[in-house]
Amino acid sequence: MNAIFKSGLAMLAAGTMLATGAIALAEEPVKGGTLVTVMGSNPRNLNPAVQSGIVTGFPGAQLFAAPLRYDEDWTPQPYLAESWEVSEDGLSVTLNLRKNAVFHDGAPITSKDVAFSVDVIKEHHPFKGMFAPVESVETPDDHTAILKLSQPHPALMLAMSSQLMAIIPQHIYGDGQNPKQHPRNNADVVGSGPFKLVEFKNGEHVILERHDDYFMEGLPHLDRIVMRIITDPTARAIAYENGEVAFGAFESLPRIINRLKNVDGLTVTPEGYGAIGPLDWLAFNTTKGPLADVRVRQAIAHAVDKNFIHKALMLGTAADAKTGIHPDSPFYEADVPDYPLDLDKAAALLDEAGYPVTDGSRMSLTIDFGWPGVKPQVEYVKAALKKVNIDVEVVASADFPTWAGKMGKMDFDMSWDTVFNWGDPVIGVHRTYVSDNIAKGVWSNTQGYSNPKVDEILAAAGKEGDPEKRKALYSEFQKIVAEELPVYWTNALPYHTVYSDKIGNPPLGIWATSSPIDNMYLKP
Amino acid sequence: MNLLRSILIRVAYAVALLIAVIVLNFTMMYLAPGDVADTIAQASGGADPEVMEAIRREYGLDQPFIIQLGTYVGKVLQLDLGYSFFYNQPVMQLMLDRLPATLLLVLTAQIVALIVGVLLGVISARNPNGISSHFVTLFALFGYSAPVFWTGILLLIAFSLLVPLFPVAGMRDVTLEDPSFFTQVVDVLHHLVLPAFTLASIFLALYSRLCRAAMLEVLGSDYIRTAKAKGLSDRQIVYKHGLKNALSPVVTLAGLQFSAVVSGAVLVETVFSWPGLGTLALQAIIARDTPVILGILFFSALVVIVVNLITDLVLRTIDPRIRTGSA
Numbered sequence: 001m002n003a004i005f006k007s008g009l010a011m012l013a014a015g016t017m018l019a020t021g022a023i024a025l026a027e028e029p030v031k032g033g034t035l036v037t038v039m040g041s042n043p044r045n046l047n048p049a050v051q052s053g054i055v056t057g058f059p060g061a062q063l064f065a066a067p068l069r070y071d072e073d074w075t076p077q078p079y080l081a082e083s084w085e086v087s088e089d090g091l092s093v094t095l096n097l098r099k100n101a102v103f104h105d106g107a108p109i110t111s112k113d114v115a116f117s118v119d120v121i122k123e124h125h126p127f128k129g130m131f132a133p134v135e136s137v138e139t140p141d142d143h144t145a146i147l148k149l150s151q152p153h154p155a156l157m158l159a160m161s162s163q164l165m166a167i168i169p170q171h172i173y174g175d176g177q178n179p180k181q182h183p184r185n186n187a188d189v190v191g192s193g194p195f196k197l198v199e200f201k202n203g204e205h206v207i208l209e210r211h212d213d214y215f216m217e218g219l220p221h222l223d224r225i226v227m228r229i230i231t232d233p234t235a236r237a238i239a240y241e242n243g244e245v246a247f248g249a250f251e252s253l254p255r256i257i258n259r260l261k262n263v264d265g266l267t268v269t270p271e272g273y274g275a276i277g278p279l280d281w282l283a284f285n286t287t288k289g290p291l292a293d294v295r296v297r298q299a300i301a302h303a304v305d306k307n308f309i310h311k312a313l314m315l316g317t318a319a320d321a322k323t324g325i326h327p328d329s330p331f332y333e334a335d336v337p338d339y340p341l342d343l344d345k346a347a348a349l350l351d352e353a354g355y356p357v358t359d360g361s362r363m364s365l366t367i368d369f370g371w372p373g374v375k376p377q378v379e380y381v382k383a384a385l386k387k388v389n390i391d392v393e394v395v396a397s398a399d400f401p402t403w404a405g406k407m408g409k410m411d412f413d414m415s416w417d418t419v420f421n422w423g424d425p426v427i428g429v430h431r432t433y434v435s436d437n438i439a440k441g442v443w444s445n446t447q448g449y450s451n452p453k454v455d456e457i458l459a460a461a462g463k464e465g466d467p468e469k470r471k472a473l474y475s476e477f478q479k480i481v482a483e484e485l486p487v488y489w490t491n492a493l494p495y496h497t498v499y500s501d502k503i504g505n506p507p508l509g510i511w512a513t514s515s516p517i518d519n520m521y522l523k524p
Numbered sequence: 525m526n527l528l529r530s531i532l533i534r535v536a537y538a539v540a541l542l543i544a545v546i547v548l549n550f551t552m553m554y555l556a557p558g559d560v561a562d563t564i565a566q567a568s569g570g571a572d573p574e575v576m577e578a579i580r581r582e583y584g585l586d587q588p589f590i591i592q593l594g595t596y597v598g599k600v601l602q603l604d605l606g607y608s609f610f611y612n613q614p615v616m617q618l619m620l621d622r623l624p625a626t627l628l629l630v631l632t633a634q635i636v637a638l639i640v641g642v643l644l645g646v647i648s649a650r651n652p653n654g655i656s657s658h659f660v661t662l663f664a665l666f667g668y669s670a671p672v673f674w675t676g677i678l679l680l681i682a683f684s685l686l687v688p689l690f691p692v693a694g695m696r697d698v699t700l701e702d703p704s705f706f707t708q709v710v711d712v713l714h715h716l717v718l719p720a721f722t723l724a725s726i727f728l729a730l731y732s733r734l735c736r737a738a739m740l741e742v743l744g745s746d747y748i749r750t751a752k753a754k755g756l757s758d759r760q761i762v763y764k765h766g767l768k769n770a771l772s773p774v775v776t777l778a779g780l781q782f783s784a785v786v787s788g789a790v791l792v793e794t795v796f797s798w799p800g801l802g803t804l805a806l807q808a809i810i811a812r813d814t815p816v817i818l819g820i821l822f823f824s825a826l827v828v829i830v831v832n833l834i835t836d837l838v839l840r841t842i843d844p845r846i847r848t849g850s851a
Contacts, residue, residue, distance in 0.1 A: 042807060044567055044610055044611060045611070051567075126570065126571035127570070129572070178582075180582075181612045202613070202618065202621065203797075204698075207698060228693065228694060230797045231803070231807075234680070235680060236693075238684050238692045239692040242684055244691060244692050399558070399810065400566050401558020401559060401812050402556070404565070406557075422569060428570070440572070440573040441562075441565065441571070441572075443570040
């Protein structure tokens with residue numbers, strides 16, 4: 001009895017040892033290998049300091065390092081900045097740079113390069129707001145950069161990630177040529193990140209190789225990254241399935257996501273897109289006609305069944321979104337007014353607003369859309385509003401610029417739209433709701449929405465250094481806009497990352513592939 | 525002399541046509557609402573208005589129409605197709621980079637379609653009511669009526685996924701380490717099979733139907749009967765006397781269809797991520813990259829003109845009636 005018990009215990013112990021041994025083995029990253037991954041479109045150029053967007057973000061974040069990087073729970077981690085501090089008054093941010101950091105050509109990365117990069121980004125990056133309060137960058141020594149601000153600017157912390165703040169070498173890009181059209185944005189790139197450019201062939205691929213003098217100890221694990229450019233989503237799906245491509249991000253077609261979920265050896269996950277923060281919504285032009293009345297907008301929200309959109313159109317791949325801040329963001333407020341399907345309530349609201357049914361119709365509205373992928377949503381809205389006697393005419397634009405031009409001029413009643421948060425709300429959220437950004441081109445406040453209280457809250461939240469107070473301000477903001485509905489948010493865009501069993505440490509932080517994949521490895 | 529004269533007239537027409545193509549296309553691009561600043565903003569996930577204005581200024585899009593047109597035509601006359609707005613690279617270089625891939629695809633597809641199409645046409649003409657003839661008709665109808673991108677995706681699912689014989693996308697495998705020249709050639713051909721066959725499928729149908737009809741007509745004519753009476757073998761009659769005479773409408777059509785092959789290539793290249801002019805054209809249209817669109821249209825017009833000229837010359841050699849001007 002005793003002996004049996006003992007041997008059982010021994011077996012158990014041996015089993016545990018085996019198990020832990022196996023885990024330890026699996027978690028030990030392997031050096032070397034070529035990763036074959038895929039991009040869905042062709043990047044304009046590879047320099048994130050002058051080109052925003054997720055397409056440049058992937059190669060850009062491998063070629064160039066940024067001061068900070070982020071883990072899954074939105075906490076900043078040291079990257080090119082070993083440490084950093086924000087002054088008491090919030091008006092200066094000191095970055096202590098790594099002393100061993102060098103560019104791909106061997107030149108040291110200094111505070112001068114940080115100052116130069118900030119200048120270039122301020123001048124040439126499409127997002128003006130993110131570095132606007134930065135007045136100057138002081139460089140007391142080679143490894144200290146002090147960003148001087150005109151007002152506290154907490155958004156700077158997320159703006160210092162790879163997607164938005166590439167540190168570029170002054171000795172290459174400071175030669176007097178326009179950085180936006182610099183020939184070395186596409187070829188002979190000299191970067192600061194974990195991988196060096198081997199070749200960028202427009203329409204075919206971007207090939208990167210390991211930067212041996214990378215400043216992060218023991219990284220990167222991969223020898224080489226081949227980023228193939230495959231624009232057709234079906235062809236990409238087949239490439240994942242037959243193993244030609246081992247990893248890819250930003251897959252957003254529900255049918256393909258669900259198909260790939262059933263493939264053995266592939267993992268498909270929506271994790272890792274919080275900072276990208278893509279949201280789908282139904283936009284209203286609040287400046288004219290019936291839609292100027294908040295009751296009409298609320299009635300429309302009650303008539304549109306989000307459940308149908310989630311289940312029938314997004315096939316269960318997309319998360320609900322109740323406000324203008326992505327549900328993965330720490331600032332997301334779920335406790336806001338919402339609009340369950342209720343046709344009676346919708347009818348009552350429309351009656352109250354002074355739009356009774358005459359000749360079977362209460363009003364006629366138009367709905368625009370800018371790309372073919374969202375046609376089902378638009379057709380659904382038309383059908384749903386028919387039930388509350390609103391006639392909707394669908395207006396298709398020939399292409400994106402045609403639609404964008406109409407939005408910029410606010411020449412629409414309703415429109416389907418997809419807008420990204422881009423990290424901090426100051427960068428990607430404020431633009432839709434503040435009244436001094438009305439009709440300033442596509443993805444500005446094209447709703448013509450204006451509420452002095454919202455302006456005030458957002459202005460305060462933009463410079464509130466205390467995270468708790470800031471969260472409270474954004475929570476108040478979300479409650480107001482969810483009540484007034486300048487747009488009706490339906491869901492988060494279902495971006496998914498696909499990776500094979502061979503991939504270790506896929507980038508599932510908040511920035512998806514717009515972050516360094518220096519710790520990704522290939523399992524043997 | 526006659527030949528030289530007709531070539532000269534053709535060239536004069538061609539130049540006028542090219543100028544018309546440039547001006548018309550430029551005007552159409554100008555009239556379309558929105559511009560590349562919008563698509564750059566799209567690729568960036570948004571852009572502030574001053575950034576968009578700066579883009580328009582840099583590319584001269586804020587200038588009046590006539591100045592923009594004048595500048596462009598002036599540059600084209602100096603054989604300068606300008607810079608791509610979207611990629612900041614010379615249009616000529618972007619096009620030359622992509623040209624070999626498209627030529628390879630289009631020529632392969634055209635040759636495959638011609639050879640297989642003519643063979644199928646002959647086979648079905650020799651026994652017009654046989655089972656093989658019905659099979660050819662069915663096959664041709666299917667190839668002609670199925671949308672080319674659908675055929676492409678179907679072939680991908682069949683031969684890249686279910687029976688993984690061919691790669692999904694691209695023109696070559698860049699993960700090969702230090703490949704020899706021979707390996708590279710084999711690799712490219714391996715990648716070429718599916719797209720070339722997809723593109724060929726449409727034209728194969730046309731050629732086989734046309735060849736069948738022409739062969740049926742020719743095989744019923746007097747000189748064929750004479751040849752039979754002379755005691756020539758079946759094979760000699762069909763291929764030497766029949767086919768040679770039936771070919772001329774097929775060659776005419778092949779020439780006329782060349783522009784259709786090029787436009788078909790846009791779809792095929794997109795499905796197979798074939799790095800040719802077609803994918804470049806599609807990207808440029810989506811991005812409103814006017815210089816690239818105009819460059820490709822200019823080039824396509826040039827190709828069509830040249831191919832038509834060549835078709836004429838080929839017809840002269842295979843059909844003596846055209847040479848003497850009696851047809």
